[in-house]
Amino acid sequence: MFGKIFGNKKPELADFDLSIFGVDMHSHLIPGIDDGSKSMDQTIAMLVKFQSLGYQKVITTPHVMSDYYRNTPQMILRGLEDVRSTAKELNLEIQIDAAAEYYFDETLLERLEKKEELLTFGDKQLLFEFSMHAEPDQINHLFFELLSQGYKPVLAHFERYVFI
């Protein structure tokens, strides 16, 4: 009905220039390992879009979450190599790197306590998220461990957390 009234044509949007940002540091572009890109074709399409928006680099951050996405650094870095080599074959100029988005569950504290390798970007920045609905227990403990091991915690999409 609305199509008849307003027409079905999608409005033409002007291209944005987001080159001022330079680097994007939160996306899910490694195919098939989380709820992001489902295929290399989708990944390449998104990289082309990032590039057309003016980004010079993306640091993609697959989920690491004990209940759903048990991604290890090896799995993520192997996926990164595949993405990089496909992007190179297609002559994309955008640089591609990877870190992770760590969900704060019991396994994250365990990994920290065991001093397991965690994927970071920049100067040991560690991207993390937690439940959107309730403030997690042991958050002070988490920050203590992160900071005392030299990590610089970066909370992903902080606007989602109603309790903050």
Ligand SMILES: [Fe+2]
């Ligand atoms: Fe996220």
